[in-house]
Amino acid sequence: MPMRPRMLLLGDRVRYDGREHTVIALHGTSVRLVDDAHAASVVLLGHLLSSDGFAVVSVGPVRPVMSDPGALAGLPEDVTDRVRWWQRHLVELLTGRPDDDPHAPVRAEYDPSLHSLGQRELTKLADWGWAVREWG
Structure with a gap:
């Protein structure tokens, strides 16, 4: 059941x-x-x-799938590289798993069942070394 x-x-x-x-x-x-x-x-x-x-x-797929792999066809290589870079990070934010290994265990700091999307976004910014200012 x-x-x-x-x-x-x-x-x-x-x-x-x-x-x-x-x-x-x-x-x-x-x-x-x-x-x-x-x-x-x-x-x-x-x-x-x-x-x-x-x-x-x-349950849905373990990671979001890009709707049309040909969607990037014809774009300059630097643009497609940037799109794939963003996709990797967005997939990790949404699923907790690195994009290049959808069967890897969920990273605890990105686990959607433990942390809100906002918390996972702040974690990603910290991973990138970006300072986050708390607004009171």
Whole structure:
């Protein structure tokens, strides 16, 4: 029997309202779903999690996938290098795993189940050696 996750993530497949859906967006307490017929809906997270028959069918990919590998075709090499550099860091912020090894253990300081995105962003800035000023 599937267990409820501590949190939903993009790409998770869920059973809701008698159909399977994919989580395609999360915003505050709203979850945007799309079913296999490509019908989109927005549901409040609390309603979704407490609805009869709700289940997580499968979890999304271990790392975000660039939608179209050819999207960078024709761009100058320095631009594509910069895009890939940012992608590595963004994937680590979102998943806790380094982009070049999606099966590596989650780095504790980037673990999404332990730290908010803001905390992980501050950690990334510290990793880069950037000073962060606290605004009181």
